[in-house]
Amino acid sequence: MFFLCDASGFYSSAEKVMRPDLRKKPVITLSNNDGCVVAVCPIAKRLGIKKFVPYFQVKDVVEKYGVTVTSSNYELYHSLSTKMMDTIGQFADDVYVYSIDEVFARFNTALSHESWMALGREIRKTVWKEVRLPVGAGGGLTPTLAKAASHAGKRLPGYNGVAVIHSEQERVNILEQMDVTDVWGVGRRLGQKLRTLGINKALQLSQQSPARIRKQFSIILENTVRELNGELRIHWDDVRPDKQQIYSTRTFGTRVTTKAELHKAITGHCESAMRKLRKQRGLTKAITVFASNSPHDDARYYRKSVYHQFAIPTMDTRIVTNAIPAVIDKIYKPGICFYRCGVGLVEILSAANYQADLFAENKDNPKLMNVLDAVNDRYGKSTLQIASKGFTKTHEMKRQFITQRATTRWSDIPTIQC
DNA sequence: TCTGGGGTCCTAGGACCC
DNA sequence: TCTGGGGTCCTAGGACCC
Missing domain, CATH: 3.30.1490.100 (DNA polymerase, Y-family, little finger domain)
Known part of the structure; x- marks a missing residue:
């Protein structure tokens, strides 16, 4: 069983770790040079703020609702990410850190659907307790299904951040509610092409013949189709494969x-x-x-x-x-x-x-x-x-809303006034 | 007032050569 | 003289991810 665990609006949620007064308020985080919105906390999401739009386009909403805006503080995020990964790692037989806020955890045991759900909830609770980061957990027999479950846990009603695709019934139920572009590895463009073939939902993609998909698209999408059916195609070693570029x-x-x-x-x-x-x-x-x-x-x-x-x-x-x-x-x-x-x-x-x-x-x-x-x-x-x-910083990055590097610098340790 | 991220992989097609 | 196939190298840009 694989679990994908990821933090919602990681950068913005990380900012809240050091600013508990912002916990129930909307926070967004900007990219380098304060160019685009790259993280949106769950509360700001409800205001309709989307990721990857230029900051100036959401300024009106920001002002209207008093959204807190921060620049990217990578030093803080990396240190909190490490704590988050360590906490999740304690549950699993094996982990693969996929990005700063996402980790695949592998379990070599067999449990019932209910027990897997309980485990997911336990991970979520523990990470909140230890690091004060809100994480979701999605379980499945392949990484692609774990990703799909994680998506369901967050977007579909009734899951509250944790979902597990274990039975055929659960697999069909979740995939038929998922848009094809929500499948891991299917972006906007592939989605368009699939739609012209009448493939609109994740479930429909999983029902295609792998051979045909390979012919018409690529071996990568073929693997996606197989993974959606529970056939393991994505492997990782103990070490991350070397980059080719x-x-x-x-x-x-x-x-x-x-x-x-x-x-x-x-x-x-x-x-x-x-x-x-x-x-x-x-x-x-x-x-x-x-x-x-x-x-x-x-x-x-x-x-x-x-x-x-x-x-x-x-x-x-x-x-x-x-x-x-x-x-x-x-x-x-x-x-x-x-x-x-x-x-x-x-x-x-x-x-x-x-x-x-x-x-x-x-x-x-x-x-x-x-x-x-x-x-x-x-x-x-x-x-x-x-x-x-050169020894002068002439092209320094714009970071108007940078916060303290509270977990990595002595000078930035927060003080509490009583 | 001005303002639009970063990383990796892949490929079409032109330039050049034999 | 005119015409032609096929390979490699390089650049631009697309696609996907977060």
Whole structure:
């Protein structure tokens, strides 16, 4: 049995952990640069505020109902996420952390439907008691069914956050009430295509012939169909599979127009992407570097991406950043107000399997990179950095409503006045 | 007054080469 | 001289997830 546990409106609910006075009030949380709404607490949901809409579009509702708005405080969320995952992990034989607020828990035992429901409620209660986060729990024989149950637990009447798909009757009951686009892995576009075939509900998708779905769509959707029928297709190992591509990208707080500023930002993205690469003990053969203005600006849309290959696969940040000036020359265009840029490591191989070329001169310095990573892990990002990133924070992120990092900084510990 | 996220994977199609 | 198939590399952009 799999359970999917996730927090409702995680970022916003995390803010309430430190602000119990807001517990019964609506809270929403914004993305980087305070651009979009990315989390909506259950109370704010009832006001009709949707995720992923630009903040300025909900400002009226925010003011009308006195909704509390916060910027994203990742330090706080990561620390609360860890506590939440640890708490849930104590129940399960095995867990797989899927995202900051979602975890799959695996159980190797057989229980009755009622006992699974009781377990779900127990998890929910315990996480609330220990971390003060509202979580839902959905159980099923496959991860896709667990996801569906979790959806039902939250959206369908009568479940109160916990649902289990154990019997055929329960499976049919829940899937026939679920829109096909609510199935894990079916987005807007696939949904449209399925609808033209008359497949509107999750149950209908589960009744399709897997072979036909594979032919008409993909092996991925075939697996979804099989999982909806209780056939296990999604597996995970103890370790998360290595990424095939790693990206670091961000929008600027204010538009960037000079080559020097663009260079600094891209250097920073090289640093963080390469840090992630070394975490999975990888080497990269090629990168793409890209920058664009905003599609919402009046100016014509400009987007440029440049692919750059290295003679020898590398894990050394310096090798990558040394290639940047030449790449930037191909991207930068005077007069463009750059809004976003980023770096992707797009051809990754594993250092363990890589057979080095005896005759090539490898300039990587793994020891230096180890020191770089160790120092930055211990003393904070950019304690040691590549000089071309610059030492002044010129393109700082807009975070008008940032809260205290109450669980990770001595200086931010909340005080209680009696 | 101005304001529109981030990450990963996949693929169509053009450019280029043989 | 004109015409042609097939492969690889690269870029843009779509699709999905949160």
